[in-house]
Amino acid sequence: MSRPNAWIGSPVPRVEDERLVTGRGRFVGDLVPERLLHAVMLRSPQAHGSLRSIDAGAARDLPGVVAVFTAADVGAAGAVPLIPQRQHALPEGEAYRQPVIAVDKVRYVGEPVAVVIAEDPAIAEDALELIEVDIDPLPPVADHVAADSDAALLFEAAGSNRIAVLRARAGDADAAFAAADYTRRAQFGIQRHTALPMEPRGLCATFDPASGRLVLYGATKVPYYNRRALAGMLGLDIAAVDLIEVDVGGGFGARGEIYPEDFLVPFAAMRLGAAVRWIEDRREHLSACNHAREFHADLEIACRRDGTVLALRGRVDADLGAYARTNGFTPPRNVVQFMPGPYRIDHVAIDGHLLVTNKTPAGTYRGPGRFETSFFCERLFDMAAHDLGIDPVAFRRRNLLRKDELPRPFPGIVGVDAATELDNGDYAFVFQRCLDDFGWTEKAALQGRLIDGRYHGIAVASFIEGGGGAPRENARITVEADGGVAVDVGSSAIGQGLATVLSQIAADALGLPMSAVTLRHGSTTLVTEGFGSNHSRSTVMGGSAILVAAEALLAELRTVAAAELGGAATDVRIADGVVHGAAGQRPLSAFAGLSVERTYHNTKYTYSYGTHAAHVAVDPRTGHVEVIDYVTVEDVGRVINPATLHGQVIGAVVQGLGSVFLEHLVYDETGQLLTGSLADYLVPTATDVPRIRGVSLGLERCPNNPLGAKGAGEGGLIATGGVIANAVAAALRSFGVEPNHLPLSPPRVWRLIQEARRRQATPHETGQGAA
Amino acid sequence: MTTARITLTINGTATTLDVPVRMTLADALREKARLTGTHVACEHGVCGACTVLVDGLAVRSCLMLAVQADGAAVTTVEGLARDGALSPLQAAFRDHHALQCGFCTPGILTTMHALLTAEPDADEARIRDVLSGNLCRCTGYLPIVEAVLAARDAYRAPDGGPEAAR
Numbered sequence: 001m002s003r004p005n006a007w008i009g010s011p012v013p014r015v016e017d018e019r020l021v022t023g024r025g026r027f028v029g030d031l032v033p034e035r036l037l038h039a040v041m042l043r044s045p046q047a048h049g050s051l052r053s054i055d056a057g058a059a060r061d062l063p064g065v066v067a068v069f070t071a072a073d074v075g076a077a078g079a080v081p082l083i084p085q086r087q088h089a090l091p092e093g094e095a096y097r098q099p100v101i102a103v104d105k106v107r108y109v110g111e112p113v114a115v116v117i118a119e120d121p122a123i124a125e126d127a128l129e130l131i132e133v134d135i136d137p138l139p140p141v142a143d144h145v146a147a148d149s150d151a152a153l154l155f156e157a158a159g160s161n162r163i164a165v166l167r168a169r170a171g172d173a174d175a176a177f178a179a180a181d182y183t184r185r186a187q188f189g190i191q192r193h194t195a196l197p198m199e200p201r202g203l204c205a206t207f208d209p210a211s212g213r214l215v216l217y218g219a220t221k222v223p224y225y226n227r228r229a230l231a232g233m234l235g236l237d238i239a240a241v242d243l244i245e246v247d248v249g250g251g252f253g254a255r256g257e258i259y260p261e262d263f264l265v266p267f268a269a270m271r272l273g274a275a276v277r278w279i280e281d282r283r284e285h286l287s288a289c290n291h292a293r294e295f296h297a298d299l300e301i302a303c304r305r306d307g308t309v310l311a312l313r314g315r316v317d318a319d320l321g322a323y324a325r326t327n328g329f330t331p332p333r334n335v336v337q338f339m340p341g342p343y344r345i346d347h348v349a350i351d352g353h354l355l356v357t358n359k360t361p362a363g364t365y366r367g368p369g370r371f372e373t374s375f376f377c378e379r380l381f382d383m384a385a386h387d388l389g390i391d392p393v394a395f396r397r398r399n400l401l402r403k404d405e406l407p408r409p410f411p412g413i414v415g416v417d418a419a420t421e422l423d424n425g426d427y428a429f430v431f432q433r434c435l436d437d438f439g440w441t442e443k444a445a446l447q448g449r450l451i452d453g454r455y456h457g458i459a460v461a462s463f464i465e466g467g468g469g470a471p472r473e474n475a476r477i478t479v480e481a482d483g484g485v486a487v488d489v490g491s492s493a494i495g496q497g498l499a500t501v502l503s504q505i506a507a508d509a510l511g512l513p514m515s516a517v518t519l520r521h522g523s524t525t526l527v528t529e530g531f532g533s534n535h536s537r538s539t540v541m542g543g544s545a546i547l548v549a550a551e552a553l554l555a556e557l558r559t560v561a562a563a564e565l566g567g568a569a570t571d572v573r574i575a576d577g578v579v580h581g582a583a584g585q586r587p588l589s590a591f592a593g594l595s596v597e598r599t600y601h602n603t604k605y606t607y608s609y610g611t612h613a614a615h616v617a618v619d620p621r622t623g624h625v626e627v628i629d630y631v632t633v634e635d636v637g638r639v640i641n642p643a644t645l646h647g648q649v650i651g652a653v654v655q656g657l658g659s660v661f662l663e664h665l666v667y668d669e670t671g672q673l674l675t676g677s678l679a680d681y682l683v684p685t686a687t688d689v690p691r692i693r694g695v696s697l698g699l700e701r702c703p704n705n706p707l708g709a710k711g712a713g714e715g716g717l718i719a720t721g722g723v724i725a726n727a728v729a730a731a732l733r734s735f736g737v738e739p740n741h742l743p744l745s746p747p748r749v750w751r752l753i754q755e756a757r758r759r760q761a762t763p764h765e766t767g768q769g770a771a
Numbered sequence: 772m773t774t775a776r777i778t779l780t781i782n783g784t785a786t787t788l789d790v791p792v793r794m795t796l797a798d799a800l801r802e803k804a805r806l807t808g809t810h811v812a813c814e815h816g817v818c819g820a821c822t823v824l825v826d827g828l829a830v831r832s833c834l835m836l837a838v839q840a841d842g843a844a845v846t847t848v849e850g851l852a853r854d855g856a857l858s859p860l861q862a863a864f865r866d867h868h869a870l871q872c873g874f875c876t877p878g879i880l881t882t883m884h885a886l887l888t889a890e891p892d893a894d895e896a897r898i899r900d901v902l903s904g905n906l907c908r909c910t911g912y913l914p915i916v917e918a919v920l921a922a923r924d925a926y927r928a929p930d931g932g933p934e935a936a937r
Contacts (some may be wrong), residue, residue, distance in 0.1 A: 017865040020873030021857065021880060023808015023848035030807035122772075122793065198812050198820060198908045199874040249810075249874030250908050282813040495872020495909060647868045647910055654911030678817035678906065686902035686912040 007504035007514055009698070011643035014500040015519070025247040028202040028218030029279045036204075037066055038121040039265055039278035042114040042128050043288065044106035047142070047358035047671025048154070049135035051102055054114055058130040064123035067272060068131065069115045071103045074267060081233040083258055086225060086326035087534075088333050090416075092164035095155055096356060098323035100233070100263040106135060107154050107322035108360050109673050110287030112260045117268050117276060140358045140671035144296055144317040147355040154322060154356045163324060163354040168336035170411035171347035173302075176311035180302035184384055185314075188376050189741040190721070192294035192319065193663035195365045196683060197495075199249020200280035201289060203261060205269035212240050216266050219243035220492050220522060221256025222532035227524045233263055234270065245522030251494030251533065252655070253364035254290045257326040261288075283676045290328075290363030291665055294319040295335060295372050301380040302347075307390040309381070309399045311347035312339055318354050321361040327534075328362055329354065334369020334466075337410050337418055341370075341377055342427050342462045342609050343399040348411045358671040364534070366655060367714040370465060371721055378461040378722025379740055382729060392726070393435065393460060400427045400462060422464065422607045423710075425635055425700050431462055434611035434633040437695060443615055443629075448733040454617040454626075457731025461612050461723040465634070467711010468606035468704070469535030474527040475545035476597035477506070477553045483577050483589035484516035487549075490530015491542030492522040496713060497644040498538055504640055505543045505707065509550035511575055512588075527597055536608075536711025539640060544705045545600040552596045560591060606702045606710035610634030612653075612719035616727040623750025625728055627657065627690040632719075634695070637702040637710035649694035649716040656720025658684045661743055735760070777841040781806065782850030790837040796830075797821040799837035800847060808848040808877045812906075819905030822878035823847050829885040848877035851884060859925030860884055860918070867918035871909030879905045883919045891926035893919075 019025055056068040074080050082097040102113045114131055118124035139152040146152070147161040154161055177183055204217040214236060219226060223243040231238040248255065261278055269276040280288065299314035318332035336352040339345075385395035401408060401422065409421040435441075438460075446456040476488040487506045493499060499519040507514045520526055521542070522533075531541065557579060558572040565572070565581025573580040577588045615629040632649060639645055662682040666674040675681040694716060701708030725739045728749065732739075735756035739749065772791045779786055781804055788803045795814075800806045800823065809832060812820035816834040823832045824846035851858045857865065860880060870876045879902065886893055886901045893901070898919050902912060 013865055014868065016873065017870060018857065020870055020876055021848075021861040021864050022852050023806070023877050025808070025873055027807075027810070027874065029811070030801075032805075122791065196908060197874075198818065198872065198906065199810070200812065247874075248872060249812075250872040252908070282815065282818075495874070497871060643868045644871075647871055647914060650911035650913050651871065651909045652911075655908070677815055678813045679815065683906060683908065684912075685904075685906065686899045686916065688903075689899075689912050692911065692913060 007507045008640050014497045016499055027247045028204055031204045031217055033206050033275040036275045036277055037117050038124050039268055039276050040116050040124040041112045042131050044111040044113050046106055046135050047109050047140040048138040049106050051104055051106055052134040052136055055132040059127040062127045064120055065118045065127045067117040071101045074101050084229050088329045090164050090329055093324040095158040096163050096324040100260045108358055110360055115264050142669050142671050144319045144355050147357045161356050166333055166336045166352040167414040168348055168350045168411040173311045173313040173347040173349035176347035177302045180310050181305040182303045185300040186740055188297040190293050190295045190372055191742050192291050192665040194291050195252035195254035197250030197252055197255050200285045202279040203265040204277040205266040206275040207269040209273040214241045214266055217244045217246055219245050220248045220494055221251055221534055223522055223524050224530040226258055229258055243524045245492055248494050252366045286676050287360055287673050291321055291360045292362055292365035297376050299376055301384050303384050307388055307395045307398050309345050312345055313349040316352045318352055319357050320354055321359040323361040325361040325363050327364050330364050331368040335372050337413055338369055339373045342401055342464050344401050359667055367718040370718040374463050374719045375721030379725055382726045420605050423702055423704055425609050427609055430633050430635050431611045434613050434631055438613035438631040447730055454619050455731040456617050457727040458615045459723050459726030459730055461719040463719040465608040465715040465718055466605050467536030468540035469537035472599050472601045473531050473541035473545040474529055474599050475549040476527050477549045478595035479591045481589055481592040483587055486518045488520045488526035489542045490527050491538035492533035494533050501539050501640045502542055506546050509547055512577055536713050540606055540705055540709050540711055543707045547706050548600045549596055549598040552598050556596055602705055604704040608634055608636045608710040608712055608715055610715050612723045614723045614727045616731055618728055618731045620753050623746035625744055630690055630692045632694050632716055634715045635697045635699040636712040638708040639696055639698040645696050645712055646694055648713040650692055652716025653692050654684050654689055656717035660720050660724045664743055775838050777838055779840050780844040782846055792838050794837045795833050796835040796837045796840050797832035806847050806849050810874055810877055820875050820878040822881045824881055824885055829882045848880055860922040863918040863922040867914050869914040869918035875907045887926040891923055
């Protein structure tokens with residue numbers, strides 16, 4: 001139709017904003033259905049123990065309390081349901097699934113053991129104090145080392161704390177190591193942290209006993225999957241269940257998975273024939289919402305003397321917490337498979353050990369596995385480059401994949417269907433663009449310099465960002481009586497401005513102004529099936545589904561219009577909301593009610609890619625690291641809305657800086673969470689944020705979808721660990737410091753400097769070098 | 772539960788509420804006055820999402836009891852816009868993409884409104900300093916700082932002051 005691409009590529013203001021800046025957003029905690037009751041969870045105060053008894057008598061007697069449910073109630077009609085493995089399931093994971101309420105054991109602090117339903121949330125919280133829970137303590141498995149020993153077991157029936165070992169393989173790593181000029185081995189660690197959306201989780205369930213219909217508000221990310229799974233767990237027909245998406249205060253991978261509460265809240269609503277709302281508080285959130293990122297790695301790199309990377313091998317331990325949650329295996333799977341990132345590494349042998357510990361279960365967080373591998377690999381690269389006397393920029397140039405080497409498959413995972421390949425791109429171009437924008441040449445003189453008491457360092461790191469999560473997405477487009485269109489899509493919003501971006505795509509496809517498009521998403525009432533918002537997929541998949549549906553709608557319009565207005569369908573022109581036929585024209589509104597739903601299928605992921613560069617200054621007296629300048633350049637295939645994309649990039653970089661410097665879920669040796677408030681769990685604030693320049697390019701369209709877009713939104717975070725740690729290492733080169741464990745908090749950096757000074761005072765210490 | 776009757780002005784409207792004496796101002800605004808634009812995200816005074824203006828001062832409504840607001844004039848995010856038009860600050864947030872999920876936004880708008888009302892010439896460092904009391908997980912703060920800088924002019928208007936800037 002006319003005006004192609006008028007909206008795509010334009011920084012149009014978000015359609016979401018007017019509501020949100022005036023306080024008219026509608027979040028789940030704002031919903032007040034008729035006869036609303038309130039749920040609160042009683043959570044285990046102990047990390048590991050046998051659940052002997054629960055006495056809720058006094059709580060039930062408290063005026064205002066309606067019910068207290070425990071495993072005895074949930075399991076009255078059969079086994080207590082288990083949380084499913086939604087994504088990247090493993091048969092070995094079945095024995096490690098979480099019951100929706102603790103049955104015989106508790107396995108982490110924060111695990112739900114009872115649900116109180118009351119007329120008022122404060123009364124429900126009062127009732128928590130009256131419930132007596134008898135837990136017989138068991139030895140806590142507090143970390144991955146204890147887990148690996150199997151001295152104490154979380155799951156006696158399973159016989160081990162090791163769920164499985166994922167083995168990524170490409171080429172022949174051992175042979176490559178045997179033949180290499182140079183090898184180096186190092187140990188790495190990434191601290192446990194979490195996505196921490198600003199809106200705590202919440203759910204509101206209504207159940208109508210007469211019709212048997214359950215409606216669950218507060219859904220996001222994967223509402224259609226959750227409907228299917230929850231219907232089964234609740235014993236309802238899928239047609240009797242709807243999940244409704246309202247405004248969502250941030251997702252970042254953690255929100256919208258099936259958690260215990262996603263069963264318990266509708267369960268309570270069904271049992272009581274009432275509406276039940278549950279809103280998480282922040283302390284609960286920190287111990288109950290998915291944790292992420294805790295990996296410990298022992299890795300080895302093999303190179304030629306000229307800096308060509310030949311092979312990577314080693315072991316990664318994933319501390320997954322107490323249970324195999326819905327997507328708990330996605331991060332370790334990504335860690336073992338995506339270790340090479342955008343670099344040419346032909347020989348890979350990485351074993352990922354999936355371990356359970358008495359901590360909150362883990363799942364995905366923005367850039368799962370990508371952040372981790374980027375940190376491990378980029379650190380190894382700079383260690384190797386330094387040992388070999390090669391400039392880190394030249395080292396990366398030598399190893400970045402060339403345009404003509406794409407597409408290129410990633411290592412496979414033994415026994416797992418995990419085939420995927422890098423699609424396309426010009427990695428070297430983006431690398432150079434980042435160096436140029438950063439001013440690498442001018443800043444190179446700063447490397448390792450002591451200026452006014454602080455050491456300066458710069459570093460550069462490249463990354464890939466997976467997106468376009470398959471397998472398909474649905475969109476329905478309906479002509480409305482006012483001449484506009486309603487576009488319904490199975491993708492979900494998590495606060496990223498999805499409605500704006502998808503409206504732009506729909507408006508372009510139909511040649512309509514954006515104001516003529518009403519975009520609805522997420523809820524299970526809209527389309528036949530949907531696949532939600534994860535794996536940077538909602539723009540790629542939802543947008544492609546809209547393109548396919550728009551094409552079908554236009555074809556349908558031409559056929560119908562030709563019948564009414566004469567001539568052949570091919571003669572019909574549709575422009576600016578007017579349908580022109582051989583014998584006249586009709587406004588689009590004359591075709592109100594015309595509606596098509598189409599499915600877009602895709603089997604291939606998209607791989608955005610880019611480069612980050614950072615300049616830091618380290619104060620050796622305090623260990624404080626200041627980020628002075630930060631540049632990211634990423635090619636996302638095709639930019640739909642540069643303004644919302646830029647916002648995603650800056651936000652992601654800042655989250656990454658939180659991961660690098662601040663955020664840490666600390667447990668003591670008994671498995672108690674010590675960081676249960678935002679006064680203890682620190683995230684970046686406005687005074688922590690440095691100068692950040694984000695450049696997003698639509699350089700090479702993705703060949704694998706009609707939109708040509710690749711996933712975006714995670715890339716700003718992915719390389720932060722590697723590039724900052726390398727910049728700190730470069731700044732402290734005179735000390736020989738290797739910052740291989742995050743977070744780079746002042747005490748940790750200070751300690752590294754002190755240890756280096758002690759080493760330098762005792763000169764017999766030997767380093768590793770050429771083999 | 773002991774309740775108390777309080778009378779206060781909310782967004783210019785005199786309002787009487789019966790509240791449990793232990794209820795926070797945040798909960799009273801949300802549950803009793805049904806003004807759900809004020810968001811609760813930490814309930815321990817760290818994140819700033821629940822910030823409202825009490826007699827012109829930015830206050831964490833999760834740390835204040837509703838009974839303490841008896842007789843006060845409270846402004847919530849719903850009270851920033853006038854006659855259906857966005858305030859200059861709200862418009863600047865939209866124009867500068869200073870929000871994504873929007874959950875922290877009401878508390879940031881009220882906080883920055885209080886800042887610019889008192890200090891219309893606040894520079895970037897001052898804005899960042901005050902903004903550091905509010906947590907945002909989506910934007911990385913930089914677009915928020917840009918929006919607030921851009922909104923300063925409206926607070927400096929010759930006939931200005933807080934009312935004109937609304």
